[in-house]
Amino acid sequence: MKIIDTHCDGLMKLQFAKRGQYGYKLPMHFRNAEALDTNLERLKQGNVMTQFFAIFIDPDVPSDEKWQHALEQIDLFYTEVIGKNPEMKHIRSWQDLNGLTDGEIGAVLTLEGADAFGNDLMKLRQLYRLGVLSIGLTWNNANLCADGAGEPRGGGLTLLGKEVVKLNNQHGVFTDVSHSTVNGFWDIIELSDYPIASHSNARAICEHPRNLYDDQIKAMLAKNGLIHVVFNPPFINEDSETASISDFMKHIEHICSLGGVKQIGFGSDFDGISSFISNLENASDYQNLINELLKFYSEDEVRGFARQNFLDHLPVL
Ligand SMILES: [Zn+2]
Secondary structure: OOEEEOOEOHHHHHHHHHHOOOOOOOOOOOOOOOOOOOOHHHHHHOOEEEEEEEEEOOOOOOHHHHHHHHHHHHHHHHHHHHHOOOOEEEOOOHHHHHHOOOOOEEEEEEEEOHHHOOOOHHHHHHHHHOOEEEEEOOOOOOOOOEOEOOOOOOOOEOHHHHHHHHHHHHHOOEEEOOOEOHHHHHHHHHHOOOEEEOOOOEOOOOOOOOOEOHHHHHHHHHOOOEEEEOOOHHHOOOOOOOEOHHHHHHHHHHHHHOOOOOOEEEOOOEOOOOOOEOOEOOHHHHHHHHHHHOOOOOHHHHHHHHHHHHHOOOOOO
């Protein structure tokens, strides 16, 4: 069954390799690098039809170097992910998803944290032009748009952050709530036409600030938003670095119990996580999850989780 996955950090690892950081080294070929959970061969084996690639700027990068880091990751997306692999097709607008043929894999560029553009909306407009189709205002740290989930102050969106959500609406770009504070979440729900949680689970099942409370899940569903559940064990089982597929399925079951069966998808967070669900350790394992889900849900429902719910909730301008 074909998959759409709304979050991975492969670009971050490609940048680490280019810069020789954290033990990553060149060559790191997107096609088959062992270090990449989402390399092309693994995406093919897992039957992933479209993978989202996040531009992520580490909070430790000095402010005046953040834009350069973002451009470097975008360049790696264009040269290493797309440029060297004819099967990889850049999804520049949502309509492009319809044009994918069998054997082709769509690649969507997303932004995880407005840190990349600071307060410079010219840079944000350039990101739209370069094909960014989903924007989370923060990672876990605070920035000029909002506080992130790890910021104890817990503030919502700044005026600039609210402006960015409105611009996202105008461009048919998702606003991603996955790293938001609770206050930031409610600001986004109020303002966003296209909210998505690209990689978050249910907080009723696992108490973690990256997960969503039931009232947040209900608000997302009421707003026609998407909730893509994430494979990171600490977001599945409290204070744990291990999880089974059945532990993970409790989150799906819970979101379904709140009415979400038609709005659930997957956002693995591969290449951004260091522990894994058993039998779901990189993109090539995706069908293990599908086979397990098919024991408990109808084929139609599982196809929804895998890709169709996402396709049914695309931004329409
Ligand atoms: Zn993340």
